[in-house]
Amino acid sequence: MSGEGGLPQGERLQKAMAAAGVASRRVSEQLIAEGRVEVNGEVVTEPGRRIDTAVDLLSVDGQAVQLDPGKRYIMLNKPRGVVSSLRDEQGRPDLREYTERYEERLYNVGRLDADTTGLLVLTNDGELAHVLAHPSFGVEKTYIATVRGLVRPQTLRTLERGIELEDGPIRADRARLVGEPSQGRSMVELTLHSGRNRIVRRMMAEVGHPVQELVRRQFGPLHLGTLGAGRTRDLTKLELGQLLTVSRAGTEEKQGRTT
Numbered sequence: 001m002s003g004e005g006g007l008p009q010g011e012r013l014q015k016a017m018a019a020a021g022v023a024s025r026r027v028s029e030q031l032i033a034e035g036r037v038e039v040n041g042e043v044v045t046e047p048g049r050r051i052d053t054a055v056d057l058l059s060v061d062g063q064a065v066q067l068d069p070g071k072r073y074i075m076l077n078k079p080r081g082v083v084s085s086l087r088d089e090q091g092r093p094d095l096r097e098y099t100e101r102y103e104e105r106l107y108n109v110g111r112l113d114a115d116t117t118g119l120l121v122l123t124n125d126g127e128l129a130h131v132l133a134h135p136s137f138g139v140e141k142t143y144i145a146t147v148r149g150l151v152r153p154q155t156l157r158t159l160e161r162g163i164e165l166e167d168g169p170i171r172a173d174r175a176r177l178v179g180e181p182s183q184g185r186s187m188v189e190l191t192l193h194s195g196r197n198r199i200v201r202r203m204m205a206e207v208g209h210p211v212q213e214l215v216r217r218q219f220g221p222l223h224l225g226t227l228g229a230g231r232t233r234d235l236t237k238l239e240l241g242q243l244l245t246v247s248r249a250g251t252e253e254k255q256g257r258t259t
Contacts, residue, residue, distance in 0.1 A: 010050035013039070016058070020065050021237055036061050057248065064244035072104040073235040073243065074122040077227045084111035084120065098122065098232055109133050109219075113198055118143075118216030119224040121243075122232070128247045132220065135195035139246065142191045142218035143200050144178060147209035151177060151186040155207050159190070163206050170194055170203060185212065220246050 011019075017028035017037070029047040031037050037044050038059045039051055051058070053067040076098050078084070086107065088094040092114065099106040099122060109121040110133040123129055132139050162171030170192075178187040186209065190200055201211045217224045221242035227233060235243065 010052045012047070013037070013044060013049045013051055013058075014047045016051055016053050016067055017060070017065070019069070020058070020067050022060055022065055031060060038062075059245070062245070063241040064248050066240060066244055070104070071125045072102060072106060072123060073125065073128075073240055074098075074102065074106060074232050075222060075224075075227060075235055075239075076120045076122055076232045077224060077229050078112050078117055078120045079229045080115055080117050083114045084108050095120075095122070098230075101232065110195065112216060113201075113214075116214045116216065117229060118214075119219045119222060120216075121219060121222070127251075128244065131247045131251055132243070133195070138193040139220045140173065140191055140193045140218070141216060141220075142189060144215050144217055145188045145190060145200055145204055145211045146213040147186055147188055147204050147211050149184065149186065149209045150181045151188055151209055155209070156188070158207055159203060163203065165202055165206060167196065170196070170199065172203070189217075191218075 013032060014025045014028040017023060017031070018025045022028060023031065028037075032044060032047045032049075035043050035045055039049065040057050051067075056067070058065045058067055076095075078095075082093045082095065082097075085094045086096055086099065095108055102122075104124045106122040106124055107126070107129055109123060109129045112118065112120055121129075121132070131137050156175040156177065159172045159175040162169050172190050172192050174189075174191040176189050178189050181187075188204070188209075190203070192199065200214060204211050215224075222235070222239055
């Protein structure tokens with residue numbers, strides 16, 4: 001990579017890695033020499049390689065690395081009653097309460113119903129938001145549903161085999177009971193990759209167990225953990241790397257389908 005007059009442009013790879021928080025320059029040079037670093041999908045073993053941090057894609061040990069320091073990634077445990085919008089026309093509580101805490105202009109990745117709580121990602125990375133939110137990319141999501149009635153094992157098998165809804169067939173990737181049913185209620189953990197509207201509520205109603213409470217515990221590689229309702233936090237470097245890796249894989253898969 002060179003500019004006018006043949007002068008090299010871009011940033012040295014080990015310097016970019018250090019700035020991104022991967023490791024010190026010295027350790028980054030060692031990672032490069034060991035063949036553990038890829039730029040745009042190709043292994044790089046020369047530390048003097050220059051890259052364009054605005055364009056080139058970096059990964060270390062197969063894990064994607066974000067080179068743009070201006071990108072922000074936040075996990076929110078959305079409370080009940082908050083709509084997944086940055087401005088609700090009906091005046092209901094919306095996500096501005098959480099996005100306004102940050103200097104960056106953040107957007108939500110996908111949506112949760114107002115009555116559904118749990119993991120929601122806020123970011124200013126538009127490309128990642130599009131990939132993770134679009135149903136065609138099939139990002140896995142795991143929910144815990146408290147439902148009416150005693151759910152039987154055969155009902156769980158029915159959910160995994162698939163059921164027919166008004167907008168087409170649907171099945172859970174995994175379905176299991178959480179704990180023992182009590183007081184006429186059961187807790188069901190459902191994992192699915194559909195992005196269809198109110199899909200968990202509609203699935204459980206179809207098998208005769210209406211949802212009373214619903215929380216999303218997992219979104220792709222991210223887990224809600226112990227984050228309290230209404231609380232936010234930055235993703236860790238590990239979580240961000242996992243999320244970016246999923247996003248890039250989805251983008252590459254889509255490009256492969258269209259070529």
